Amino acid sequence: MTDGESGGAGGEDDARAGNANVVLRAVELAKTFHLGFFRRRVDAVRGISFSVRRGEIFGFLGPNGAGKTTTLKMLMGLIFPSSGRAEVLGRPVPDREAKRRIGYLPETPYFYEYLTPEEFLDFAGALCDLPAAVRRRRADGLLARVGLDHARGRPLRKFSKGMLQRIGIAQALMGDPDVVVLDEPMTGLDPLGRKDIRDLILELGRDGKTVLFSTHILPDVEMTCDRVAIVVGGRLRSVGSLAALLSARVLSTEVVLRPARALAGTGPDGGLPPLPPGARRLPGDAEVALELPAEADVDEFLRAALAGGAAVVSVTPRRESLEDLFVRQAVASEGATP
Amino acid sequence: MRRILAVAKNTFREAARNKVLYSLLFFAVALILSALALGQLSVHEDRRMIRDVGLFGVDVFSVAIAIFVGVNLLYKELALKTVYTILPKPIARWEFVLGKWLGVMATLIAQIVIMGLVLGATLMVQGGWDALDGALAKALWLLLMNVTIVTSVAMLFSSFSSPFLSGLFSLGVFVVGRSIPDVRALGERIGGWAGRAVAAACAVLPNLQLFTPSGSALGAEHVSVHGAFVMASYLGWTTAYAIGYSAVVLACAMLIFRRRDFI
Numbered sequence: 001m002t003d004g005e006s007g008g009a010g011g012e013d014d015a016r017a018g019n020a021n022v023v024l025r026a027v028e029l030a031k032t033f034h035l036g037f038f039r040r041r042v043d044a045v046r047g048i049s050f051s052v053r054r055g056e057i058f059g060f061l062g063p064n065g066a067g068k069t070t071t072l073k074m075l076m077g078l079i080f081p082s083s084g085r086a087e088v089l090g091r092p093v094p095d096r097e098a099k100r101r102i103g104y105l106p107e108t109p110y111f112y113e114y115l116t117p118e119e120f121l122d123f124a125g126a127l128c129d130l131p132a133a134v135r136r137r138r139a140d141g142l143l144a145r146v147g148l149d150h151a152r153g154r155p156l157r158k159f160s161k162g163m164l165q166r167i168g169i170a171q172a173l174m175g176d177p178d179v180v181v182l183d184e185p186m187t188g189l190d191p192l193g194r195k196d197i198r199d200l201i202l203e204l205g206r207d208g209k210t211v212l213f214s215t216h217i218l219p220d221v222e223m224t225c226d227r228v229a230i231v232v233g234g235r236l237r238s239v240g241s242l243a244a245l246l247s248a249r250v251l252s253t254e255v256v257l258r259p260a261r262a263l264a265g266t267g268p269d270g271g272l273p274p275l276p277p278g279a280r281r282l283p284g285d286a287e288v289a290l291e292l293p294a295e296a297d298v299d300e301f302l303r304a305a306l307a308g309g310a311a312v313v314s315v316t317p318r319r320e321s322l323e324d325l326f327v328r329q330a331v332a333s334e335g336a337t338p
Numbered sequence: 339m340r341r342i343l344a345v346a347k348n349t350f351r352e353a354a355r356n357k358v359l360y361s362l363l364f365f366a367v368a369l370i371l372s373a374l375a376l377g378q379l380s381v382h383e384d385r386r387m388i389r390d391v392g393l394f395g396v397d398v399f400s401v402a403i404a405i406f407v408g409v410n411l412l413y414k415e416l417a418l419k420t421v422y423t424i425l426p427k428p429i430a431r432w433e434f435v436l437g438k439w440l441g442v443m444a445t446l447i448a449q450i451v452i453m454g455l456v457l458g459a460t461l462m463v464q465g466g467w468d469a470l471d472g473a474l475a476k477a478l479w480l481l482l483m484n485v486t487i488v489t490s491v492a493m494l495f496s497s498f499s500s501p502f503l504s505g506l507f508s509l510g511v512f513v514v515g516r517s518i519p520d521v522r523a524l525g526e527r528i529g530g531w532a533g534r535a536v537a538a539a540c541a542v543l544p545n546l547q548l549f550t551p552s553g554s555a556l557g558a559e560h561v562s563v564h565g566a567f568v569m570a571s572y573l574g575w576t577t578a579y580a581i582g583y584s585a586v587v588l589a590c591a592m593l594i595f596r597r598r599d600f601i
Contacts, residue, residue, distance in 0.1 A: 033601070070601075076426040078600040099428040106422035112348065114355045126344030127427040171423060 023179050023210050024052040024075065028084035031070050044070045046234040047084065052179070052212050052227075057205045059225035060214040061322075063330055067234040068214040069107050072183050076104050088179060100128065103172030107183040107214075109164060113157035117148055117167050120156060121174055128175035135174070142170040146200065162193035169200055180204055182213035186220050198224055218322045228322075230329050237329040246325055250317040253292045255302065260309030273304035287313055341429045342437040349441020350448075353407055362406070363449060366399035367456050374460055385465050392457035393477050397484070397550075400450055401512060404485040407442050408492025409504035412595075421600060432592040439493055439588055446485050454478045476573060483580035484549035488512055490584040491544070494591040497598075514539075515546035544583050548576050 031045040045067040052058045062068045073079040075086045077094025088098035111120055118139055125135030143149050146166040151159070159167065165185055172180055182201070186194045194217070201224050204211050215221060221228055222242065229239040238245050259272055275281070278293035288310075292298055302312060353359055373391035378384065412435075415421040424434060458470055491511050495504035514521055518540055525536025 033599075073422075073600065078422060078425055080597070080599060096428045096430065099426060102426065104423075104426040106419065108419075109423060110419045111423065112352065112420055114352060115348075119351075123344055123348050124423075124427065126347075127341050127424060127429050129340055129428065168423075175427070 021053050022051045023054050023089055024181075024212060025087045026050055026071065026075060026084070027086070029071060029074050029081050029086060030083045031067075031074060031079060032082045043234055045074070045081075048231060048234075048236045049084075050229045050236060050239050052210060054178075054210055055205070055208055056226040057201060057211045057224050058213075059221040059228040060212060060231065061216065061218070061221060061228055061326065062214070062231040063216055063326075066231045068231055069183055071231065072104075072181060072212075072214055075181065076102070100175060101178045103175060103177035103180045105165075105168040105172045105180075105182045105185055108187065109168040111156050111164065111167065111171075114155060116153055116155055117143060117170070118152050120167065121170060124171040124174040130174070138174055138176070139170075142173055146170045147196070161188050162190070162196065165189060165193065165197055166200075169197070173204075177209070179210045179212065182211065184215055185213055186215060186217050194220065218326060222322050230326060232330050237332070238325070242322065246320045246322065250294055250319055251324070252294055252318045253296070253298050254314075254316045254318060255290045255292060255298070255305075256313040256315075257288045257290070257305055258311040258313055259288060272310055273301060273308060276301055291318075341427075342433050342440065345424075345429070345434055345437025346440035346444060349411060349438050350444045352411070353441070353445040354448075358406065359403060359445070359449070362399055362403050363452065366395050366449075366453050369395035369399075370453060370456050370460055373457075374464065385461065388461055388464055389457075389474065392460060393481070396450060396453045396457065396478065397481055399453065400446060400481055400485045401488055403449055404442070404446055404488040405492050405505055405508045405512070407445060408489045409496045409501045409508060411438055411442060412493055412496040413501045413504070416600065425600065431596050435493070435497070435588065435592045435595050439489065442489050442493070443486065446489065447482065450478060450482050450485075479573060480549040480576060483577055484546055486580045486584050487515075487544045487546065487587070490587040490591070494587050494594075497591040497594045511543060512546065515544045516550065518543065518545040518547055545579075548579065 027049050028047045029045055029049070030043070030047045033042045033044055034040065035042055048067070048071055060068055060072070070079060074081045075088075075093060077099065086093040088095075089101050091098035093099075112123075115123065121139035121142060122132075122135050125138060130138065143152055146169055148163060148166055148170070151163065156164065156167065169180075169182070169185070172182070185197050185201070189197065198220055201211055201213065205224075205226075225242065227239070227241050228245065230237045230245075257272065272288065275290065276292055276296035279296060280291050281288065292301060298315070302315070306312065370392045373388040373395075376387050376391055379387075415424070415438075421434075425431065454474070458474065461470060461474070488508065488511075492504060492508040495507045499507070521536060522540045525533045525540065527533075528536065
């Protein structure tokens, strides 16, 4: 496992953050299913440990089938771990007091389609033991907050996917939880819907809520998360802040030049110097975009290009992105997993 | 208690918005009303005919509704994954099962009350206020106790199997439960290990013949709700039997539900 900051489960990481600051902790969580007539053994989660600190937005990343949803369901008490334990604010899951402090939105949520948003939120509030007056007041506030005030009398069966995600988040917030856990909240949404949910998550973070959400949509993570954990093949591969996890090393440099005269064919000419080994030309017409490998002497190349009469349009060093890290972890996992 | 009642209220609301239940209720009411015509065909027994056919309608349709609602409600929560939103809330799994059962029972009480009112009105049309007596209320009460057990059994099966199988098993338990004295006698006649197996099954399965509105064998005596045989004490102990049996069956459903993974 790669740790951006330190040990995932708690250990030094928690010690540094202060144990009191840890609101959610998974310790060596593992789940094995026995499926089918022959009880085929499937290790869905293999000893995952991480902790989420108070007030942070924590991204739980992994490809499809990595074990994200199974892990979150163990944290919510929907699935019993084969081994390991989960705690919320120091209490074991599924303790009632622990559940009182958590709001949860399941993956592709299904709600009682015959209910209206008002009825559904009232039901969710009653399950959280809230008195009727508080339920009414909180439902009004949440419907306005998630932008569903106009649809309060409409049955949920007539809701779009984006509206269902928003009412799902509203029901998760009915108990005014300290920790909000969202399983794939952006999946299946159009760009506008995704932005709405992203904004809501950021707003929750500003309100001081701790947010843990799982996803495989990486740009959303880069825009919202303080820390991330990457899970592949049921194992935790990395945990830490993006800055700590992503390598600062330059992977390549993209150079865009405007040649002195028209180019012939696709090769670099028009006054351009010869390309360094490993460099390649990117698609383009009037301007020439080149990707120079990390080991190329970019300064030397640019000097030669300028001497040949070319104009430099842009020079962009490309560092490791979350996607690069994600792919690297997934590929490494494929090699390591028996 | 608020959590249990919230689940019960939601279950009742779901049933109340289910068109299939209205269809069943419609057929039940139609059958009860048809007893008026059948009453005209009988000689001096028109009131009894209406009562028998009417109670038969209430019996059949209340059991059908109990099995339909009982096997579907828990399963639907799992199949539609609505349970994923409910159980992470501060509600215990046994509270959820109990809430569902109470919701189904509220639905059945409402259905039996409606069918009972239609039957009462039908009797009044035929014979005026004199046609109504305590025997009708006793019969309806016994039918309610009958579906209390049937609902619990249906929910037990639906806590671990599909609606089709749950429905089949529940119907099987109902059919055998209605014939327990006969099945027990059959076991005694067979003898041997097979007879002992039948006797054991009879000991475990509910004796639903106790709740038959007419023609039950009680002790060596043939009783009928039309007569004065069904005393308050009989109602009392059959009610205790129904509640006790349902409690045990429901506890089993809760135990199964408690350890279940919601994948």
